[in-house]
Amino acid sequence: MPDAIIAPTRQFLEWVAARPRAYAEVMDTWRSSCPRLTIWEDASIDGLVRLEGGPAGFVVLTPLGRAALGPDQTVRSPPPAPSAACAAANRAIGTR
Numbered sequence: 001m002p003d004a005i006i007a008p009t010r011q012f013l014e015w016v017a018a019r020p021r022a023y024a025e026v027m028d029t030w031r032s033s034c035p036r037l038t039i040w041e042d043a044s045i046d047g048l049v050r051l052e053g054g055p056a057g058f059v060v061l062t063p064l065g066r067a068a069l070g071p072d073q074t075v076r077s078p079p080p081a082p083s084a085a086c087a088a089a090n091r092a093i094g095t096r
Contacts, residue, residue, distance in 0.1 A: 020058045
């Protein structure tokens with residue numbers, strides 16, 4: 001698990017924790033072509049989420065993902081649209 005969970009990754013984990021998410025829903029909402037915003041990919045590589053049942057299955061938190069959220073697993077806000085999130089990431093680092 002990474003030393004620190006960045007805010008968009010935490011938001012993604014909270015979103016997955018709220019209810020079972022179909023793989024297609026995760027891809028529609030979180031897949032990004034922005035090289036600076038790889039939330040789904042990073043969470044998967046870091047072992048925070050896993051896909052159960054193949055492409056037609058569901059994305060779920062792993063025990064490591066639940067531990068990253070800590071005791072408060074309440075969803076605070078909906079996930080950003082990928083394009084808005086990418087734009088925000090670019091603004092944060094000073095690019096356009």
